Amino acid sequence: MFSSLSLKTLVHVKRPIMSPNSRLKESPTFNAKSTYRFFQSRTRIVVASFNEVLILHPSFVGMPGLTAYVGFHEICSPKKGELVFVSAASSAVGQLVGQFVKLMGCYVVGSAGSNIRYFPEGINIYFENVGGKMLDAVLLNMAIHGRIAACGMISQYNLEEPEGVCNLFGLLVKCVRMEGFVVSDHFHMYPKFLELALQYIKEGKIVYIEDIIEGLENAPSALIRLFTGQNVGKQVVVVAHE
Amino acid sequence: MFSSLSLKTLVHVKRPIMSPNSRLKESPTFNAKSTYRFFQSRTRIVVASFNEVLILHPSFVGMPGLTAYVGFHEICSPKKGELVFVSAASSAVGQLVGQFVKLMGCYVVGSAGSNIRYFPEGINIYFENVGGKMLDAVLLNMAIHGRIAACGMISQYNLEEPEGVCNLFGLLVKCVRMEGFVVSDHFHMYPKFLELALQYIKEGKIVYIEDIIEGLENAPSALIRLFTGQNVGKQVVVVAHE
Known part of the structure; x- marks a missing residue:
């Protein structure tokens, strides 16, 4: 059903690009084998392990x-x-x-x-x-x-x-x-949601699909895809690779 | 605003015309000075005092x-x-x-x-x-x-x-x-509603207005009044007076 070429379930980045946010506490579900910290910017939230191999879940935990x-x-x-x-x-x-x-x-x-x-x-x-x-x-x-x-x-x-x-x-x-x-209106529910979300991630029960278009020059067509229902997964435009 | 000629707040009848219904209990709010019984037909509910001076509230308690x-x-x-x-x-x-x-x-x-x-x-x-x-x-x-x-x-x-x-x-x-x-869907709430309704009746806090048209021959025009928003109060057609 989905084209594997156009999809990514995770985006990996090499270093933290956001400031730690004390409002987001460490999740108790991750205390056993791996401990995660959370970073937040205005637009996305990062789940990060202490060994700095970051896993970006801007959509699922965002x-x-x-x-x-x-x-x-x-x-x-x-x-x-x-x-x-x-x-x-x-x-x-x-x-x-x-x-x-x-x-x-x-x-x-x-x-x-x-x-x-x-x-x-x-x-x-x-x-x-x-x-x-x-x-x-x-x-x-x-x-x-x-x-x-x-x-x-x-x-x-x-x-x-x-x-x-x-x-x-x-x-x-x-x-x-x-x-x-x-x-x-429901940001107060974030901790409750996050507990469930991290459990699902840990158990491999959630797949998150992104429909990625490369290059800022293709942003207009990406926008049109969104409004004509052509995107399969979250419509993302990659402006630059780290 | 309302024409008093076309309005009645209560309809009085002389004798009970319905069978006692055991599902409707006596209201605790009426135990002090006057005790009421309830009668129910398919289409209307009567609040009746024991001295048989009946006050018909087919709409308000119905x-x-x-x-x-x-x-x-x-x-x-x-x-x-x-x-x-x-x-x-x-x-x-x-x-x-x-x-x-x-x-x-x-x-x-x-x-x-x-x-x-x-x-x-x-x-x-x-x-x-x-x-x-x-x-x-x-x-x-x-x-x-x-x-x-x-x-x-x-x-x-x-x-x-x-x-x-x-x-x-x-x-x-x-x-x-x-x-x-x-x-x-909400008949189970009737006792709770009735407790409030009878209290309001007792305290004289509710007025109920009926827009009465006399004669079955005028029923079609009454129906038209209903659907053209001309009625002021519940649209009633009086077929016969007791």
């Missing part, structure tokens, strides 16, 4: 990871065995939601296109990244007492006029809760 | 009352001092929501038309009865961490195609929760 965790685990209160639908499932956040869903013991269906299939038993949880027609289609397929975490609506960002969503009556008849959130 | 209570108190978790906007504020449910809001110590703005004004500090709670363009306008005016109880969307029921709602992105940027509900 904004996309926390977003996926909060949206799925906190906003949607999943129960084992539920059906979860994730739109933009190959995106920076969506790919993590899909993995969290499976690790929770739920069933996941992901969409990286514009159509969804018919769900005869209904969708218990919808992790909303797309909006517009996708949301309209999902609203017709929600199960009773379903939950929608509204994380993004990428199909709408560049429209002059947003598309109208016509099936909101589905919220009433199915008693569905739809909740918008921004990750900055 | 479906509309429980709906208003659940939507406002349970779905929206109001905090004192918040701003609450109620659409279809003169409807069977809406008029009770407005009174609950004030009794809770919140500020209420009701709309019985199709326009809302601009709310510079944002709406904390929206009790949604109308849908369509009204919802679209409210979404632009929600406060951060606002809550929307989606109770009805009466503007949409008779359209061949529902209107599109374009401002759902407001849910994300304002971290708003929108939750649909049907009252039948």
Whole structure:
């Protein structure tokens, strides 16, 4: 499904480029065999071992990871065995939601296109990244007492006029809760998330995929790929190699 | 504002017309000076004193009352001092929501038309009865961490195609929760609601308004009034007087 040429699961860097941040404590899950320190910049978080072989997880233990965790685990209160639908499932956040869903013991269906299939038993949880027609289609397929975490609506960002969503009556008849959130509201949950995230990393249960384009000159096309849904994994532009 | 000719706050009947229902217990709030029994039919609930002077509250202690209570108190978790906007504020449910809001110590703005004004500090709670363009306008005016109880969307029921709602992105940027509900999901809350409702009745804190049209031959026009927002209070058609 994925082209290995365009994907990287980890980015290795040789030296710390950020200042230690005392707000991020050492994780208790890493005390046994290896001890990690955390460094934080404005845009990314680094998990670093003491021997200075750094493993950069800017996405998984950063904004996309926390977003996926909060949206799925906190906003949607999943129960084992539920059906979860994730739109933009190959995106920076969506790919993590899909993995969290499976690790929770739920069933996941992901969409990286514009159509969804018919769900005869209904969708218990919808992790909303797309909006517009996708949301309209999902609203017709929600199960009773379903939950929608509204994380993004990428199909709408560049429209002059947003598309109208016509099936909101589905919220009433199915008693569905739809909740918008921004990750900055939930930074207090970071330690709780990080404990789970580091355990998953340690056990090798999470794969994080980046869709890498080389060269600043290709940044515009990378941006277009993002908004046309062509990226598979977090869209990254490599400006320079260390 | 209201025409007294078209309004009744209570309907008195001379004798019980329903069977006692053991599921509805006597309220502890009425043990001191007067003791009440409850009777229930499929469509209405009667609060009756033992001396058989019956006070019929089919709406307030029935479906509309429980709906208003659940939507406002349970779905929206109001905090004192918040701003609450109620659409279809003169409807069977809406008029009770407005009174609950004030009794809770919140500020209420009701709309019985199709326009809302601009709310510079944002709406904390929206009790949604109308849908369509009204919802679209409210979404632009929600406060951060606002809550929307989606109770009805009466503007949409008779359209061949529902209107599109374009401002759902407001849910994300304002971290708003929108939750649909049907009252039948919350019947287990009836005793809790009734305790409050009877206390309010006893203290004379609730007024319930009915918009009464006489004669079955006028039922079609009453129905049209309902769907064109002309009714002030619960729309009732009196078929026969006892």
